[in-house]
Amino acid sequence: MPRFFFDIHDGDDIRDDAGHDLPDLKAVRAEAQRALAGMIATTPLGTNAIQIRVDVRDESGKRVVTASLLAVIEDAP
Amino acid sequence: MHDLLIGRLEHAGLLSDPERQALHTLTLRPRAVAARTDIDAGGEPHSVQLILSGIACRYKIWSGGTRRIISLILPGDLCDGHLPIPYTLGNMVGALTPCTVADIPRQTMADLIETYPRIARTLWWMTLVKLNVAQEWLASTSRGAEKHLALVFCELLVRLQARGLADENSFEFGLSQPDLADVIGVSQVHINRVVQSLRSSGLIVWSHRRLTIPDVARLKAFAEFDPGYLHFGEGQLSSISPER
Numbered sequence: 282m283p284r285f286f287f288d289i290h291d292g293d294d295i296r297d298d299a300g301h302d303l304p305d306l307k308a309v310r311a312e313a314q315r316a317l318a319g320m321i322a323t324t325p326l327g328t329n330a331i332q333i334r335v336d337v338r339d340e341s342g343k344r345v346v347t348a349s350l351l352a353v354i355e356d357a358p
Numbered sequence: 359m360h361d362l363l364i365g366r367l368e369h370a371g372l373l374s375d376p377e378r379q380a381l382h383t384l385t386l387r388p389r390a391v392a393a394r395t396d397i398d399a400g401g402e403p404h405s406v407q408l409i410l411s412g413i414a415c416r417y418k419i420w421s422g423g424t425r426r427i428i429s430l431i432l433p434g435d436l437c438d439g440h441l442p443i444p445y446t447l448g449n450m451v452g453a454l455t456p457c458t459v460a461d462i463p464r465q466t467m468a469d470l471i472e473t474y475p476r477i478a479r480t481l482w483w484m485t486l487v488k489l490n491v492a493q494e495w496l497a498s499t500s501r502g503a504e505k506h507l508a509l510v511f512c513e514l515l516v517r518l519q520a521r522g523l524a525d526e527n528s529f530e531f532g533l534s535q536p537d538l539a540d541v542i543g544v545s546q547v548h549i550n551r552v553v554q555s556l557r558s559s560g561l562i563v564w565s566h567r568r569l570t571i572p573d574v575a576r577l578k579a580f581a582e583f584d585p586g587y588l589h590f591g592e593g594q595l596s597s598i599s600p601e602r
Contacts, residue, residue: 287547287550289547289550289551291551293554293558295550295551295554297547297550299535299550301546301547312545312546312547313547315545315547315548316545316546316547316548316551319503319544319545319548320548320551322502323502323503323504323552335547
């Protein structure tokens with residue numbers, strides 16, 4: 282099974298050195314979606330805008346998927 | 359081997375000499391279980407498994423292949439619900455690290471419980487502690503992954519210390535990040551973020567299969583960890599009221 286590396290950018294840059302064995306790009310996209318959903322749910326409260334991006338590299342270092350989530354929470358005008 | 363089991367039981371409640379003697383005469387044949395394999399009944403189909411070394415877990419795999427680790431089982435713990443009757447829950451027990459286990463026939467457990475009320479009572483207390491742990495995990499999941507994982511680390515420190523398997527702030531920790539993801543119920547990618555977050559804030563140091571908590575009080579405060587739910591048995595009260 283090919284290995285993919287999921288780098289997280291959420292204000293900090295967390296490089297994935299271990300990687301994850303996944304069968305195909307469909308599984309990669311699903312994992313990226315799960316990760317974004319989980320991370321945004323546990324982001325510390327109190328910020329107006331949260332942006333999280335996950336960049337996925339394959340074993341050759343080529344970026345194969347990029348996924349991002351933006352949450353904007355503001356007072357109504 | 360026997361002392362490990364007796365120590366666990368006495369953590370929950372004091373035993374009499376005949377009860378200790380009865381436990382000493384148990385036949386415990388250690389067998390090795392490789393990491394990441396299930397702990398079955400061995401050659402003793404109607405048996406309860408005692409963990410002698412390593413870390414095991416009870417887990418469930420859902421139809422989509424998602425694994426959730428329900429509980430961590432440490433040396434001195436019995437894998438099953440301490441029940442003399444076999445039951446199935448649709449979940450399994452597996453070794454997360456290399457483990458050594460011994461099989462105790464269910465009939466032997468039933469006889470011990472029948473004959474020795476204090477053994478029965480300590481097993482009951484241990485079951486209540488397991489229930490407490492499960493409830494604490496359940497309650498903790500709603501607070502966010504970082505605090506939940508911090509709670510699990512605090513709990514492991516206290517549980518391992520009670521067995522002499524941790525020093526004041528560190529213990530051998532052979533679990534992988536994917537294991538931890540399934541313990542706290544986050545994705546395999548998300549766990550990397552969670553562990554990094556605890557690392558970068560200096561709450562944990564995790565390298566070479568050793569987990570160190572540089573400031574135990576700080577991690578406990580962050581996790582809102584109160585060890586009361588682990589020290590639930592009469593064994594803990596005995597130091598206060600020795601006349602029992």
